[in-house]
Amino acid sequence: METFGFIIILLIIAIPIYLLKRFISRKISQGVDNAFNSISAHRKNKQYQQQGPQNLADRFAGAQAQQPQQPAQQQPQDPQNPFNG
Amino acid sequence: MVWIILFIVVVMGITLAVLLPGAIEDGKKRKAALASGDLIKRNPSFYKDKEFFKANIQDQDAFFNALSEAVKRTQVCSFSGNYNSSVVYRGNRGQWSASLVRLQSDDGSVMFSFGLSNYTSGGRTESMQLARMSMDLNFLLTAIEKTFVQFDPQTQVNVQAINFKTHY
Incomplete structure (x- = not known):
């Protein structure tokens, strides 16, 4: 009976600690993921803005010839609609 | 101890047997699609x-x-x-x-x-x-x-x- 009571008390203490640990660990992991993704997206967008619009047909021509595409010089101004402006 | 190792080996074998054919099939499909132009090699x-x-x-x-x-x-x-x-x-x-x-x-x-x-x-x-x-x-x-x-x-x-x- 005493052992049973001991196990119950142990579970009452252990379960909230485990759940709290899991919650904190996930929140940290989520924060790190989002921060890294945000930095990466920002860096890539700078590069894409420099490249500007490209001719879509070049992708297929490039895939066939295995040659890199030449970036255009035109720069978009509105991030939501890169063709306007 | 031997039984535990044997069990792990069997579980790994079953997992590979289930997943490997799918991966091989995907690889073949990808290769064929790249050749036919249905797929483009991308980043x-x-x-x-x-x-x-x-x-x-x-x-x-x-x-x-x-x-x-x-x-x-x-x-x-x-x-x-x-x-x-x-x-x-x-x-x-x-x-x-x-x-x-x-x-x-x-x-x-x-x-x-x-x-x-x-x-x-x-x-x-x-x-x-x-x-x-x-x-x-x-x-x-x-x-x-x-x-x-x-x-x-x-x-x-x-x-x-x-x-x-x-x-x-």
Whole structure:
């Protein structure tokens, strides 16, 4: 009976600690993921803005010839609609 | 002790026997599709980008029909919605969805944005799930791009990185 009571008390203490640990660990992991993704997206967008619009047909021509595409010089101004402006 | 090792070996063997044929089949399918032009070799993280298409298309109904047919032929997703506003594609394998959204344009051209909207992964086969999603999304994107080029060879494309958020 005493052992049973001991196990119950142990579970009452252990379960909230485990759940709290899991919650904190996930929140940290989520924060790190989002921060890294945000930095990466920002860096890539700078590069894409420099490249500007490209001719879509070049992708297929490039895939066939295995040659890199030449970036255009035109720069978009509105991030939501890169063709306007 | 011997039984434990034997058990682990058997479990690993069963896992490999289940997963390996699928991976080999995907590899063959990818190779054939690259050769036939149904797939384009892309950056491994292309699914983190959003594409903006701008095309001059006279017969828009024919274009939308061709787009639907091209997407159906890929057999990688089901879709719902209207090409005059937005269409949502849901992957047949794995939990992913992508959307093609029609944008306003001032000069009468047809403008769309395409990107992955949602992707759920997890478990021990996460990298395999990601590879499958990536391949299926590539099939879908290639079909959409080919249709654009077919109707307007001068279609312009612009790329933006998506700022994804992770949720547990």
